[in-house]
Amino acid sequence: MLRNWILAALIAFVLAAPAAGTIDISKKVEAFDNARLKGPGAEARGTALSVGNLSLRFTSGKLFPILVDGKTEGVFFIGEGQFEYSSVDPFEAANFKTNVKRATRYTVEEGKLAGAISELIFWGAGYLDDLPDGPAGDSSREAQKRFRQFRDKREFDQTAVEVQVVHSLAEPPGRPFAIVELGADKKDLVYTFDTVFSQDESIFALDKVNLGTKFTKQLRQLFVLSRQPIGRNRxxxxxxxxxxxxxxxxxxxxxxxxxxxxxxxxxxxxxxxxxxxxxxxxxxxxxxxxxxxxxxxxxxxxxxxxxxxxxxxxxxxxxxxxxxxxxxxxxxxxxxxxxxxxxxxxxxxxxxxxxxxxxxxxxxxxxxxxxxxxxxxxxxxxxxxxxxxxxxxxxxxxxxxxxxxxxxxxxxxxAGKYKSFEQTNDGVTIQVHAYAQAKKQRMEKIANNLFALLEFYEKTLGDYPFSELKVIEINQLGWGQAPPGIIFITKEAFIPGQAARGWSIGINSRLAHELAHTWWGDISPWASDEDYWLCESTADYYAAVAMGILWRESEFDKEMDRWRDASRWVGDSGTILLANQLSTMAGLRDRQGLLYAKGPLVLHALRQEIGDNAFFTAFKTLLSNRRFQHITTQDAIAVINMASGKDYTDWIHRYIAGTEWPDQGKKKKKKKKK
Incomplete structure (x- = not known):
């Protein structure tokens, strides 16, 4: 009887709809902060639950209803049990296997992650008024202590579980929502099932950030293992x-x-x-x-x-x-x-x-x-x-x-202490703001190079949308960034001669990349993590094309060689489509290789496949059709198919959404000097 009650209770968390009455969200979150256990707990042995692609089985221990404002809003489990999570989306197969290997001590077998659990909190966006109270009595001090310790451990996890649950309770009814916090044997995990806002289910691993200070010792970072869409195509x-x-x-x-x-x-x-x-x-x-x-x-x-x-x-x-x-x-x-x-x-x-x-x-x-x-x-x-x-x-x-x-x-x-140079051509003003040691000649050269790039991009991608472009020096080395109408560029761009020679090599290419983000990122931003290649891979490829045409052809060849070198160690660890969902420091490295190396190589292979005219027509049409609108991978596939006259959906799935590599040919042999 108790097993049936617990099973019904847990299922109700996902399936029951909240009442139509409104709640005060700030008071409700405070009530969740003060949640307590109800009763001595029910026997968990033999109870099982499935939520989305997460399955839970309890072999011993107890399940305690969690009271919030006098209502049961969750269950706390102490004992022995098992969890199993399945990734059924073929697009994330490579990422899932890689993330689990790097962020946990588990392994993926046949698309499944499984392990033992000793503690668990299950929160759901359903009310449990119709459930029986279970055994009478008070929870033991030990159970209440374990409950508090379990929650205190998660105070600095950046999950804000209570905030997410209260949001689901306050929204219109009929949208299932659940969060499960798992104390697992090899790594603490967090699972979410969200049809209220994101319409996906995810599982994360928790690991310490500890950078040596009292504050960072308390922090635990969320590492995504899997994120799958609910009721929709990825x-x-x-x-x-x-x-x-x-x-x-x-x-x-x-x-x-x-x-x-x-x-x-x-x-x-x-x-x-x-x-x-x-x-x-x-x-x-x-x-x-x-x-x-x-x-x-x-x-x-x-x-x-x-x-x-x-x-x-x-x-x-x-x-x-x-x-x-x-x-x-x-x-x-x-x-x-x-x-x-x-x-x-x-x-x-x-x-x-x-x-x-x-x-x-x-x-x-x-x-x-x-x-x-x-x-x-x-x-x-x-x-x-x-x-x-x-x-x-x-x-x-x-x-x-x-x-x-x-x-x-x-x-x-x-905000900073800068001196400025300004130049206007064809209605666009480029402002260059640099530190005092920067020479006007250097600032003017940067502006002239950007005007040349602007002219090229307007022909290949469309009109520049802003009246100003601000170039601002950052007193560091080796990077750039391009918020709308701005380029942050590090100091080697402004230092002449040998002072920053090792860093200044390729500075024009970096400026070309950052300016390309005006179109790939500003005029037509990526719509989701899955579409981020339409920001970085495209910007890098078009920057290389610009360098090869405006400076010398060998500049494009250099970029091809760099992409080949930088992408070699990526292998099949992940896909371009899901590069932003790779976890750990190794994942950040692979993300760079996928978006800034394999991505441009795939674009070049596509250009060779369909020809220059169809390639450049397709991507200019994409930006024209979606000017000041977000763009998706589906949008890109549609214009590629239109411009080429063939269906390249499978091709994109293999090389952008999959781990396959297109044939890039051999490196060109350099001619020996006489």
Whole structure:
């Protein structure tokens, strides 16, 4: 009888729908924080449960209902049992096997991950009012202690389990949701089954971050092992409930590391919504220490305070009344924190490109017009995305306003001590901002090279969308980054002669890559993790094409050789499609090899396969059709098929979504010098 009760209870967590009544999300999360066990527990032996592709079997021990506000919202298990998780999506077979091998001590057998469990918490988005109370009595002190220890261990896991569960409870009913926290024999795991927001199920491994400080010793990082879509094809995006369409911000650095941010955001509602699920950093690590970024208030357009919960990068905001499709919701946010790090005490700081603004927790739901007013202590100058509306002084503060009417995402703010050079051609102004030692001749050369690249990209990819391009020196070595209308480039680009010769080789190629992101990333951003190759692989390939045409043909050949060398050690560890879902430091290395080496090689193989005309027509058409819209792998397949007159779906699946490699031919032999 007890076994039947427990089985029914666990199934109810996934299948039962929450009541129609509204809840106060901040009070509900607090209630989850104070959850307690009910009763002496029911015998777990012989009980089994399946949720999505996760199966649980209990051979001994007890199951304790977890009370939240007097209602059973979960179950705590102590004893012996087994778990089994199956990856049934063929697209992630390689990633799953690699991630499990690297992030855990388990192995994958026939697409399955299995092991023993001794503790478990199961949270579900269903009410259990119809279930019997089970045996009468109180839980033992030992059981309550184990429950508290299990939860305390996960306080710094960045999972924000309670926030996610409360969000699922507050949304419209009929959408199953569950989170299972597993104390397993070889590695602690977290499993999610989410049809409320992401429409996927995932399993993660937890491992310590420990970097030697008291704060980092407490942290455990989530390493994705598997992420599978629920009720949809992996290449099909889930429905979107709302999106961020306008940002109007005021940012003040009163001094030191302090920053104060006030922002008004406008959301377009696409499906009935009660609670917005957003992301906003909770802290930033500066010199391996935690510096908090606090959300002080969220208010409606009328100034009324709204309930919210901000925890470990997760933010949920309860709307004053349920929003319907077609509604426009305007919210004001106020944040502050001592998070403006100046690397090595240098003369600049960067805020962004993500984390400093509340954003929807999916890539393609953030594409907005943008305005910001920034005030920083002199002698620093502020910079951000968009056209420079004006600059002015207010006492000891240097102030500036920037505005962009075209949609952008991931805006960034930088302030530093710079000297500037500016040049305008054909309605586009390139500003180069560098440190004092940079010579004007060098800054002018960078601008001229970028104008040449702009002309080439406009012919092959379409019009440049912004009125300004800001190039800003970063006092480090060896990297670049390209938020919309901005290029951050490290100091070797500005240092002449031998001082940075080892780093400055290939600086034009790096500028070409970063500028290509205007089209591959800004005008047409990637829609999901699976589509990120349409940002990095395409930018790298088009940069090489530009270098080969504008400078010399050997520049393209050099890039081909570099791609071959850099991709050799990737093997079959993962796929280009899922490069962003590889875990651990080794996964980051493979990600680089897949997106920045194998990806361009596959694009070159496609160009050889269908010919120059069809290749360049296809990708220019893709950007034209999806200008200021997110692009997907499915979009790319459609234009490739159209331009080539053949179906290349299987070809893309083999080389982009699979681990196969196209034939790239032999390296060209270098002619011996006489």
């Amino acid at each position: 290449l099909t995006l889930p429905p979107m409930a709302y999106r961020l369409v306008d940002v109007d911000a005021n940012v003040v650095n009163p001094g030191g590391m302090d920053v104060r941010v006030e922002v008004r955001e406008t959301f377009e509602i696409l499906e009935p919504t009660r609670v917005l699920k957003l992301s906003l950093m909770s802290w930033r690590m500066v010199d391996l220490l935690q510096h908090d970024y606090r959300l002080k208030a969220v208010t409606g357009k009328d100034g009324s305070a709204l309930p919210f919960v901000h925890r470990e990068g997760h933010l949920i905001v309860q709307l004053p009344q349920p929003a319907e499709s077609g509604d426009s919701v305007v919210l004001d946010f106020a944040m502050e924190g001592d998070i403006l790090e100046r690397p090595g005490g240098d003369n600049y700081w960067i805020l962004g490109p993500s984390g400093w603004l509340p954003e929807v927790r999916r890539v393609d739901a953030n594409f907005h017009s943008y305005r910001v007013v920034i005030k920083v202590p002199k002698p620093f100058m502020p910079f951000s995305n968009g056209s420079t509306v004006k600059r002015w002084d207010e006492g000891n503060f240097a102030c500036a306003e920037f505005r962009e009417t075209q949609p952008i995402f991931l805006p960034v703010i930088l």
